[in-house]
Amino acid sequence: EDKVVQSPLSLVVHEGDTVTLNCSYEVTNFRSLLWYKQEKKAPTFLFMLTSSGIEKKSGRLSSILDKKELFSILNITATQTGDSAIYLCAVDMTGNTPLVFGKGTRLSVIA
Amino acid sequence: SAVISQKPSRDICQRGTSLTIQCQVDSQVTMMFWYRQQPGQSLTLIATANQGSEATYESGFVIDKFPISRPNLTFSTLTVSNMSPEDSSIYLCSVGGTPSYEQYFGPGTRLTVT
Numbered sequence: 001e002d003k004v005v006q007s008p009l010s011l012v013v014h015e016g017d018t019v020t021l022n023c024s025y026e027v028t029n030f031r032s033l034l035w036y037k038q039e040k041k042a043p044t045f046l047f048m049l050t051s052s053g054i055e056k057k058s059g060r061l062s063s064i065l066d067k068k069e070l071f072s073i074l075n076i077t078a079t080q081t082g083d084s085a086i087y088l089c090a091v092d093m094t095g096n097t098p099l100v101f102g103k104g105t106r107l108s109v110i111a
Numbered sequence: 112s113a114v115i116s117q118k119p120s121r122d123i124c125q126r127g128t129s130l131t132i133q134c135q136v137d138s139q140v141t142m143m144f145w146y147r148q149q150p151g152q153s154l155t156l157i158a159t160a161n162q163g164s165e166a167t168y169e170s171g172f173v174i175d176k177f178p179i180s181r182p183n184l185t186f187s188t189l190t191v192s193n194m195s196p197e198d199s200s201i202y203l204c205s206v207g208g209t210p211s212y213e214q215y216f217g218p219g220t221r222l223t224v225t
Contacts, residue, residue, distance in 0.1 A: 041201050041203070041218060042203060042219040043216050088153065090214075097142070
């Protein structure tokens with residue numbers, strides 16, 4: 001069975017902290033791994049990773065993929081209260097099929 | 112990136128009634144997906160909406176309860192039929208098969224059934 005496992009499921013940090021969110025996967029086929037941020041209703045796209053060892057970066061967020069060990073991490077540095085959200089990891093197996101989602105990590109950043 | 116709109120944004124409905132959610136994309140896309148997210152849960156795929164053919168439903172979801180239409184490559188509807196309070200969720204449409212292969216989500220419909 002295809003599955004994506006995220007850890008931790010929830011996390012509370014103080015503003016300014018650095019956090020690392022984990023995502024491991026076991027799937028029958030792999031095309032890409034995607035990270036989303038969900039604040040209210042709709043997940044918003046953060047990163048798509050297809051190759052191992054190449055860091056994707058956007059401001060204080062960065063992510064990297066390890067296709068040998070089948071995991072990815074999402075780093076957030078100097079966290080702000082606006083980073084509070086659910087972070088979803090998903091695997092795209094073919095590009096034309098539904099994503100396989102993890103359960104998400106609920107991040108709470110307190111002032 | 113694809114721009115997706117959903118209507119309605121939110122609704123409060125009485126049990127036993129039905130609600131149709133519309134999803135419109137600004138470009139032609141191969142695949143459209145419908146997800147449900149119940150309170151405190153992750154996303155659950157309801158079905159894949161195929162243009163010109165029947166939707167493909169995931170285990171636990173049936174066409175009588177969640178009929179789907181996909182009349183063309185830019186539009187789809189999901190109907191939640193004979194609603195009960197357990198259907199209270201966020202419903203999301205998503206598109207795949209875009210040139211960049213990133214899957215994008217519509218803004219979602221928050222449904223409350225009383």
